[in-house]
Structure formats: C-alpha cells, structure tokens
Amino acid sequence: xxxxxxxxxxxxxxxxxxxxxxxxxxxxxxxxxxxxxxxxxxxxxxxxxxxxxxxxxxxxxxxxxxxxxxxxxxxxxxxxxxxxxxxxxxxxxxxxxxxxxxxxxxxxxxxxxxxxxxxxxxxxxxxxxxxxxxxxxxxxxxxxxxxxxxxxxxxxxxxxxxxxxxxxxxxxxxxxxxxxxxxxxxxxxxxxxxxxxxxxxxxxxxxxxxxxxxxxxxxxxxxxxxxxxxxxxxxxxxxxxxxxxxxxxxxxxxxxxxxxxxxxxxxxxxxxxxxxxxxxxxxxxxxxxxxxxxxxxxxxxxxxxxxxxxxxxxxxxxxxxxxxxxxxxxxxxxxxxxxxxxxxxxxxxxxxxxxxxxxxxxxxxxxxxxxxxxxxxxxxxxxxx
Numbered sequence: 001x002x003x004x005x006x007x008x009x010x011x012x013x014x015x016x017x018x019x020x021x022x023x024x025x026x027x028x029x030x031x032x033x034x035x036x037x038x039x040x041x042x043x044x045x046x047x048x049x050x051x052x053x054x055x056x057x058x059x060x061x062x063x064x065x066x067x068x069x070x071x072x073x074x075x076x077x078x079x080x081x082x083x084x085x086x087x088x089x090x091x092x093x094x095x096x097x098x099x100x101x102x103x104x105x106x107x108x109x110x111x112x113x114x115x116x117x118x119x120x121x122x123x124x125x126x127x128x129x130x131x132x133x134x135x136x137x138x139x140x141x142x143x144x145x146x147x148x149x150x151x152x153x154x155x156x157x158x159x160x161x162x163x164x165x166x167x168x169x170x171x172x173x174x175x176x177x178x179x180x181x182x183x184x185x186x187x188x189x190x191x192x193x194x195x196x197x198x199x200x201x202x203x204x205x206x207x208x209x210x211x212x213x214x215x216x217x218x219x220x221x222x223x224x225x226x227x228x229x230x231x232x233x234x235x236x237x238x239x240x241x242x243x244x245x246x247x248x249x250x251x252x253x254x255x256x257x258x259x260x261x262x263x264x265x266x267x268x269x270x271x272x273x274x275x276x277x278x279x280x281x282x283x284x285x286x287x288x289x290x291x292x293x294x295x296x297x298x299x300x301x302x303x304x305x306x307x308x309x310x311x312x313x314x315x316x317x318x319x320x321x322x323x324x325x326x327x328x329x330x331x332x333x334x335x336x337x338x339x340x341x342x343x344x345x346x347x348x349x350x351x352x353x354x355x356x357x358x359x360x361x362x363x364x365x366x367x368x369x370x371x372x373x374x375x376x377x378x379x380x381x382x383x384x385x
Contacts, residue, residue, distance in 0.1 A: 006329040006330070006331055006332075007329060007332060008327070008328075008329060009269075009312060009315075009329060009330055012273070012330045013273065013312060014273045016188065016273075016342075018342075019188075019310075019342070022192075022344070028275070028344075029307050029309040030313060031313055034317065034363070037361070037362075038361055041361050045357070046286060046357040046358070046359050047290055047355030047356055048290075049075075049079055049289045049290055049293055050293060051079050053293055054079040054080060054081050054293075055079065055080035057082065057128040057129060057172075058125055058127045058128050058129075058170075059081045059082065059083050059129045059130070059131065060084045060085065060121075060127040060129070060130045061073055061076075061083065061086075061130075061133060062085070062086045062112060062132050062133055062134035062156075062160065063085075063132075063134030064087060064098060064107070065087045065088075065095035066097065066134070066137075067243050068133055068177070068238060068281055068284065069097070069098075069131075069133045069134075070097035071242070071281050071282060072133070072285040073085060073098060073101055073105055074101070075282075075286070075289065076289070077101070077104055077105070083104070083106070084105065084107075084108065084125050084127065085098075085105055085106070085108070086108050086112065086121065086134060087107050087108070088109070088110070088111065089109055095107075097242050108121050112134055112152070112155075112156030113151060113152060113155045113156050114159070115159045115162065115163075118163045119159075119163045119167060121163070122160075122163035122166075122167045122168055123167040126167070126169065127170070128172050129173055129174070129175075130160070130164065130173075130175070131174075131175045131177070131292075132160055132174060132175065132176045133177045135153045135156070135211070135215075136148070136149045136153055137179075137208065138208075138244065138246055139181065139206045139208045141208075142206050142207035142211070143206065146207040149207050149208060153208075153211035153212070153214075153215060154211050154214045154215065154218070157176070157214075157218050160174075161174075161218060161230075164228055165222065165226050165228060171228070171229065173229045173230070173292040173295075173297065174228065174230050175231045175233060175288050175291065175292050176215060176216065176219040176230055176232050177233055178212045178215055178216045178219075178234045178235065178300070179208070179209065179235055180193070180235065180237070180302075180304070181204060181205075181208055181209035181340065182204055182209055182212045182213045183202060183203065183204075183234075183343060184203040184204040184205040184206075184340055185203040185341075191308075191344050192344045192345055192346040193302065193345045193346060194302070194346045194348075194349070195299075195301065195302055195349055206340075216232050216234075219232050223297055223298040229297040230298060231292055231296075231297060232300040232301065233288060233291060233300070234300055234301065234345075235284060235303045235304075236276070236279060236302065236303065236304035236305070236343065236344075236345045237249075237276045237277060237279070238279050238280070239278050239279070239281060239365045239369065240282065240360075240368050240372075241281075241371070241372035242281075242372065243281070245379060248269065248276075248311060249278070249365065249366075250369065250373075251269060252267065252269065252311075252315055252318055253366065253370045255267045256318050256319075256322055256370050256373075257373040257374050257380060259322075259326050260324070260374075261380070263380060265326060265327075266326050266327045266328065266329055267315060267319075267328045267329070268328075268330075268331050269311060269315065269328065269331070269334065270330065270331065270334030270335055271330070271334075271335055271339060272311045272315070273311070273312065273341065274310065274311050274340070274342075275308040275310045275311075275341065275343065276309065276311070276343055276344075277304045277307065277343060277345050278305060278309065278314075278362060278365055279303065279304055279305045279358050280359075283356075283357075283359055284303055286356065287301075287303045287350060287356045290350075290354040290355070290356050291303075291350060291354055291356075294353055295353055295354065296353070301349055301353070302345040302346060302349065303347070303350060304344070304345030304346070304347050305347070306345065306346060307344065308342070308343070308344035309362060312328075314366075315328055317362065317366060318366050321363065321370075322370070
C-alpha cells in the first residue's frame with residue numbers, strides 16, 4: 001500500500017451542525033457519553049418468537065451461507081424448524097459460516113438467476129416461510145460490477161417470487177431483506193429516517209441501493225397483484241461475528257486484533273465521517289423472525305437500533321476497549337465515488353408491531369467482532385504491513 005494515499009484521520013474529520021443537534025436529542029452515540037448509552041440496555045427485554053408457531057415448519061433461506069443467513073439458520077433450528085438453504089457454487093466445497101450446521105440443514109446449490117433451478121427448488125420444498133437474504137450486498141462491488149449486481153439481485157428476486165406464485169401452496173410469509181441504502185442521500189433534517197416515503201423518499205447513491213429499491217417494489221407488486229404474503233425489512237447496518245472481512249466493522253475489528261498481536265501499528269480505513277446505525281446481527285435476525293410472525297404483509301419495516309455512530313467514534317471506542325494507542329489513517333483509495341454521509345433509522349413501527357427491541361449494544365458488537373477474528377487467525381494479516 002502506498003503511503004501517499006494515507007491521510008491522518010485528524011486532517012479529514014468534519015463537524016456537522018445537524019449531527020450536533022442529533023447528539024443533543026440522543027440519536028448519536030459518543031464515546032464520552034458511553035455510560036449514558038449503556039444504561040438504556042439495562043433490563044431491556046425484547047419479544048421473542050413463539051416456538052409453537054415455528055416448530056416443525058419448513059423454512060427456506062436464500063443465501064444461507066452468508067453472514068445473516070447463517071445466524072438466522074441457527075435461530076430457526078433452535079425453534080424446531082426444518083431448515084433449507086440455497087448456496088452458490090464456490091471454488092472449494094466449504095461454506096465456513098454454516099459448516100457447524102452440516103447434517104442439520106439441507107442445502108441446494110443454485111444460481112438464483114436461473115429460473116428453472118429456482119422453480120424446481122420451490123416446488124420440491126413447498127416452504128411455509130421464505131427468508132430471501134441472497135444478494136450481492138457489498139456496496140463497492142456494485143460500483144465495480146454494476147451489471148452483474150443488478151442481474152444477480154433483481155433477476156434472482158423475480159425468480160423467487162415467480163416460483164412462489166406458480167408452485168408454493170403452503171406459504172405463510174416471505175421476508176425480503178431490503179436495505180437502508182435505499183434511503184441513500186438523506187437530508188440531515190430528515191434524520192432519523194422513518195418508513196413513510198412522503199417524508200423519507202428513496203434517493204439511492206449506489207447500484208446496490210437501486211437494486212434494493214427494485215427488490216422492495218417487486219415484493220410489493222407480487223403481494224398486491226398475486227397475494228404473495230411478503231414482508232419487507234429495510235435493514236440498517238447489522239454487525240457481529242462472521243461479518244465479511246470487506247465490511248467496515250470487520251476491517252476495524254481485524255486490525256484491532258492485528259495490533260494486539262503486534263502484526264501492525266496503525267489502523268487504516270475509508271471515510272471516517274460516515275455515520276451509521278449499527279444493530280447486532282442476532283437482534284436483526286430476531287426482528288426478521290418476529291416480523292414474519294406478527295407483521296403485516298406488504299408493509300416495510302425499518303430494522304435498526306435508532307442510534308448512529310461515526311466511523312471515527314467507532315474506532316475510538318474500539319481503541320478504548322482494548323487500551324490501544326495506535327494512529328489512524330484514511331486511505332483515499334477506499335473512498336466511494338458516491339457517499340451516503342448520514343443514516344440513522346427510527347424503529348418505532350417494528351417495536352410497536354412486534355415488541356422487538358435491540359438487546360445488544362455497540363460494545364457487544366465490537367467485543368464479539370474482535371473475539372471472532374482472535375479465534376480465526378487465518379483471516380488476519382490481509383492488511384498487516
């Protein structure tokens with residue numbers, strides 16, 4: 001990596017008056033006020049799925065070998081479901097996120113852009129519930145390979161819905177994993193974001209965001225035109241163990257471990273000013289299940305914590321937790337052509353409908369993410385220098 005691309009984080013940090021207002025209104029997590037934030041989690045209890053509702057049902061998870069899919073599979077197995085999943089062909093027959101579930105789940109190798117393959121899978125399983133998580137979800141990839149991402153995310157979704165329309169007779173719900181990236185360039189005055197498009201219209205800033213707008217519209221269309229019972233979740237950033245190494249929290253967690261092991265001396269990231277709403281993946285998949293159980297078909301629901309934190313403050317918290325004094329640099333090559341500076345959601349709609357609450361804090365996300373890389377040294381050293 002060229003040193004010419006590295007800029008000290010202090011030279012890049014920006015101040016925003018709206019962010020200061022949001023901080024006063026308790027929508028921003030600040031390291032200096034972390035105890036105040038953590039007090040909100042004391043004695044907090046979320047609703048949980050009803051085991052009697054899910055026991056012995058057939059559930060299909062597209063993208064089961066992914067980050068969220070693997071955690072969802074674990075939870076559904078605990079509820080007594082018969083779990084099926086689609087996976088894409090890899091160069092080696094290993095799917096690390098679900099290796100521990102082998103023998104408990106049935107896998108179907110499939111390219112979801114193949115309509116015939118998708119139809120055959122749906123016809124064979126005849127699932128009671130479908131969780132459609134499969135997508136190319138790394139935003140930078142959608143800038144590098146826009147046509148492939150559009151084809152994968154949109155055509156794959158249409159094939160799933162067409163298959164359900166034609167072949168599934170026992171479907172209770174299909175949850176469609178959409179994204180906060182659909183909101184895109186939110187005006188700071190519109191934060192925190194709610195589901196009402198008259199107030200928070202979609203202004204996606206990436207091909208990925210555009211594909212998720214299309215995904216939601218497909219789910220809405222098939223519900224209203226054919227009665228497919230679709231539930232739309234607009235997931236904000238969900239994080240934790242097994243998060244892909246290219247995503248920002250994993251980039252930070254991995255470098256923390258590398259510093260603790262003396263593999264590196266500094267932390268290198270992209271945009272430190274971006275503010276995101278992070279929810280632990282286990283809370284997120286609990287929301288997915290609950291909204292299938294209690295939500296209203298055709299309706300969108302934000303899945304978020306309701307609080308945002310800047311990437312720079314996320315790093316500061318991580319450094320404080322592990323007593324690290326490392327310098328932080330911004331790599332200009334990691335900045336996107338089009339940035340979404342501020343995304344914080346409001347979760348009132350899903351909380352009121354289901355009783356769901358995020359139970360795990362930002363510190364839980366950091367600790368579990370760092371612990372994961374500490375236990376998987378084979379994933380270290382990628383950026384060490």
